Amino acid sequence: MKYVSTRGSAPALGFEDVTLAGLASDGGLYLPETWPSFSRDEIAALAGLSYVDTAVAVMKPFVGDALSEQELHELCTAAYGRFSHNAVTPLVQLDHTHWMLELFHGPTLAFKDVALQLLGLLFEKFLSRRDDHITIVGATSGDTGSAAIDAVAGREKINIFMLHPDGRVSDVQRRQMTTVLAPNVHNIAIDGSFDDAQALVKAMFNDVDFRAKFNLSAVNSINWARLMAQVVYYFYAAVRLGAPERSIAFSVPTGNFGDVFAGYVAAQMGLPVERLIVATNVNDILYRALSEGDYSQGEVVPTATPSMDIQVSSNFERLLFDVGGRDGIALAEQMRGFEKTKAMRLTNAQRDGASALFTSHRVDPDHMNLALRWAYDGAGQIIDPHSAVGLAAALAAEDLPVDVPIVTLATAHAGKFRDAVERATGIRPGLPSRVGTLFDREESYERLPATYADVTAYIAQRATAAE
Numbered sequence: 001m002k003y004v005s006t007r008g009s010a011p012a013l014g015f016e017d018v019t020l021a022g023l024a025s026d027g028g029l030y031l032p033e034t035w036p037s038f039s040r041d042e043i044a045a046l047a048g049l050s051y052v053d054t055a056v057a058v059m060k061p062f063v064g065d066a067l068s069e070q071e072l073h074e075l076c077t078a079a080y081g082r083f084s085h086n087a088v089t090p091l092v093q094l095d096h097t098h099w100m101l102e103l104f105h106g107p108t109l110a111f112k113d114v115a116l117q118l119l120g121l122l123f124e125k126f127l128s129r130r131d132d133h134i135t136i137v138g139a140t141s142g143d144t145g146s147a148a149i150d151a152v153a154g155r156e157k158i159n160i161f162m163l164h165p166d167g168r169v170s171d172v173q174r175r176q177m178t179t180v181l182a183p184n185v186h187n188i189a190i191d192g193s194f195d196d197a198q199a200l201v202k203a204m205f206n207d208v209d210f211r212a213k214f215n216l217s218a219v220n221s222i223n224w225a226r227l228m229a230q231v232v233y234y235f236y237a238a239v240r241l242g243a244p245e246r247s248i249a250f251s252v253p254t255g256n257f258g259d260v261f262a263g264y265v266a267a268q269m270g271l272p273v274e275r276l277i278v279a280t281n282v283n284d285i286l287y288r289a290l291s292e293g294d295y296s297q298g299e300v301v302p303t304a305t306p307s308m309d310i311q312v313s314s315n316f317e318r319l320l321f322d323v324g325g326r327d328g329i330a331l332a333e334q335m336r337g338f339e340k341t342k343a344m345r346l347t348n349a350q351r352d353g354a355s356a357l358f359t360s361h362r363v364d365p366d367h368m369n370l371a372l373r374w375a376y377d378g379a380g381q382i383i384d385p386h387s388a389v390g391l392a393a394a395l396a397a398e399d400l401p402v403d404v405p406i407v408t409l410a411t412a413h414a415g416k417f418r419d420a421v422e423r424a425t426g427i428r429p430g431l432p433s434r435v436g437t438l439f440d441r442e443e444s445y446e447r448l449p450a451t452y453a454d455v456t457a458y459i460a461q462r463a464t465a466a467e
């Protein structure tokens with residue numbers, strides 16, 4: 001399997017190189033050259049499989065010969081062995097139509113663990129093969145950071161520098177990052193928003209000398225391997241609800257468009273996906289793009305769902321590439337225009353291609369709170385605010401055939417966002433025992449201004465330079 005860049009001028013690479021590189025050298029994102037496809041019989045045959053066996057079957061065509069089937073199986077067993085639920089990503093029924101797919105049973109209580117536990121092991125495997133070293137730089141609105149740090153803490157050939165917006169992540173989120181005192185873990189609180197942090201990381205990747213000198217690598221959802229790992233649970237859930245005989249709709253609380261893009265990939269592979277509902281909070285660039293073709297960046301408004309407080313969705317570029325005829329040179333031009341003016345119109349091909357599968361719903365705080373209470377009053381489920389945004393969008397979905405189950409992706413454990421849950425329901429969710437004594441542990445992080453010079457100087461002093 002070869003991977004090509006959405007901007008058309010980086011070399012095509014195999015799975016191992018794509019995993020280690022993250023972003024393509026032309027500033028684009030990698031995608032498989034063609035989508036692997038599963039027949040109805042092959043999908044039906046997934047029905048009885050465990051999560052790990054499903055993961056191996058779904059990911060094998062993407063991994064190609066970079067790993068033997070046995071190696072892939074070992075890595076999946078190790079990654080998903082750290083989840084606290086036997087089913088890894090269990091389904092919970094809310095009513096006749098609505099289900100939640102619980103993705104938060106990993107070590108740091110958000111769905112990011114599903115991909116990052118595997119990615120940490122993939123990095124280690126590939127780096128030890130080449131006897132190489134990488135510097136991971138990432139920007140986090142909270143959950144990627146803790147999941148990535150947990151996945152790579154203490155690993156010898158990796159240094160990780162994680163930027164978060166100072167004061168804009170929850171206490172639990174911050175402590176999950178800053179109390180990991182391994183020498184290869186470096187937390188940076190920048191004076192700015194998540195988008196500022198993400199722009200700094202993008203600039204480092206576009207800085208050819210800096211990138212090569214420190215062997216930069218990405219764990220943000222621009223890394224293809226992360227999306228690949230997320231495709232698995234769409235299959236796992238859908239076959240349990242009747243695929244391939246029955247088609248399934250998914251509602252996905254969305255920020256960077258990684259999680260919901262994995263659903264799109266599953267559909268391209270042949271999974272019968274009736275619809276993908278892109279649920280946004282009031283930071284609604286994706287809602288405007290999908291409903292009106294207007295992809296223009298607004299100001300980020302802080303909400304009770306910080307992991308969705310985003311006004312630039314990196315992975316949307318992957319969709320625009322795939323539905324817009326896979327013309328990398330034209331897309332590079334379009335994206336350069338966006339980077340300059342912070343606004344662009346989708347082409348007709350992009351709009352039509354996206355609307356075949358996607359709809360979008362913008363959820364305000366009142367509807368989020370109503371969904372939180374609906375889940376609690378009607379099904380006894382205490383859900384987190386992000387999941388509630390997804391559920392609110394699912395409850396508002398119209399025109400779906402009556403026999404189509406709607407699965408909302410539950411992206412975080414309610415305990416991770418206790419204050420918001422308490423405000424909506426009056427109930428303060430506890431933290432599961434697997435996070436331990438988070439509030440008694442020492443924290444370590446550096447506060448820096450959101451400038452390129454400050455952040456790169458800090459990293460250059462601490463990262464391992466290539467020989």
Ligand SMILES: *Cc1c(COP(=O)(O)O)cnc(C)c1O
Nearest residue numbers: 143255256257258259307411412
């Ligand atoms: C990251 C995150 C999201 C958004 O996922 P994307 O892949 O960025 O769209 C939603 N909810 C939670 C809890 C998250 O951590």
